[in-house]
Amino acid sequence: MVRAIMHGCNGKMGQVITGLAQDDEGIAIVAGVDQYTEQKNDYPVFKSLAQCDVEADVVIDFSNAAAVDALISDCVAKKIPVVLCTTGLTEAQLEKAAAAAKEVAVLKSANMSLGINLLLKLVKEATKVLVPAGFDTEIVEKHHRLKVDAPSGTALALADSINEELNNEYAYNYDRSQVREPRKKEEIGISAVRGGTIVGEHEVIYAGPDEVIEFKHTAYSKTVFAKGAVEAAKFLAGKAPGRYGMEDVI
Incomplete structure (x- = not known):
């Protein structure tokens, strides 16, 4: 033991x-x-x-x-x-x-979690196909109101997993409120939501011409x-x- x-x-x-x-x-x-x-x-x-x-x-x-x-x-x-x-x-x-x-x-x-570690692999495969086809990538994570760090370590791990497939050439954008300009192509947006008792939710969004593909993992319990x-x-x-x-x- x-x-x-x-x-x-x-x-x-x-x-x-x-x-x-x-x-x-x-x-x-x-x-x-x-x-x-x-x-x-x-x-x-x-x-x-x-x-x-x-x-x-x-x-x-x-x-x-x-x-x-x-x-x-x-x-x-x-x-x-x-x-x-x-x-x-x-x-x-x-x-x-x-x-x-x-x-x-x-x-x-x-x-x-097993699910998140599988998701880390899935987004690599999706990135290989979708980003060269013109899809933008955004990550939205949600956690309970008491979580002190933002974005979550998992959101950053997902971004890193995606960026590895892009030769680490993409920048992370955490806040667009101070800039008035169109979204840059070579960026990964990461947004954090804090509220209530949300255990953990991570969504990876691939937004392309006329279609959107989403990967989502939700934890209902610690x-x-x-x-x-x-x-x-x-x-x-x-x-x-x-x-x-x-x-x-x-």
């Missing part, structure tokens, strides 16, 4: 993953890390991974960007593989994660991300140092 430490255990996703692990014979949460330690769990909770004295095979991180720097350093120091699920990381943090992968196994994905994180943790435990993604898990 894989022994996991839940980083951000008392957050919403941390609690969902804790519940899933209780019903999964392949993994057990043996400790948690959270600044709020008063909530009762079936495992000990520490304020940092550095303070944690419980042995584990992998760390699952669903916390916030401010806590990731220390987490990465502690995982390297303890030589524990880490599944990084926190979004909104800076370029410096992503570079730090990449450097850490030389010493421990690091799995980073913009989105942990459980889809939690399941992916649990499977990723079981996959990553015992792996050699390196960078991994959900495509490896799948």
Whole structure:
């Protein structure tokens, strides 16, 4: 059985993953890390991974960007593989994660769901056919009112997946409100909507001459991300140092 430490255990996703692990014979949460330690769990909770004295095979991180720097350093120091699920990381943090992968196994994905990772592949194929035929590409993402980063990491991953098929020659446009001019051909528009309790919705729009093709993924529950994180943790435990993604898990 894989022994996991839940980083951000008392957050919403941390609690969902804790519940899933209780019903999964392949993994057990043996400790948690959270600044709020008063909530009762079936495992000990520490304020940092550095303070944690419980042995584990992998760390699952669903916390916030401010806590990731220390987490990465502690995982390297303890030589524990880490599944990084926190979004909104800076370029410096992503570079730090990449450097850490030389010493421990690091799995980073913009989105942990199976459907989104399939969508990342589908848009590549669509881009090959549609963009040369004159189609413009727009991405619209929607999330709950409490999400702090915009656009979502998944929206950026979709844009990157599309742009890779375009030799990374297209620019991302996040706001057209200050410009009065027609849409440029070599751009990908990305719009963010925040409101209510929307779990997550991503739509990729290919708008061409007289026709529109849309790819859409809707998450109705955080459980889809939690399941992916649990499977990723079981996959990553015992792996050699390196960078991994959900495509490896799948």
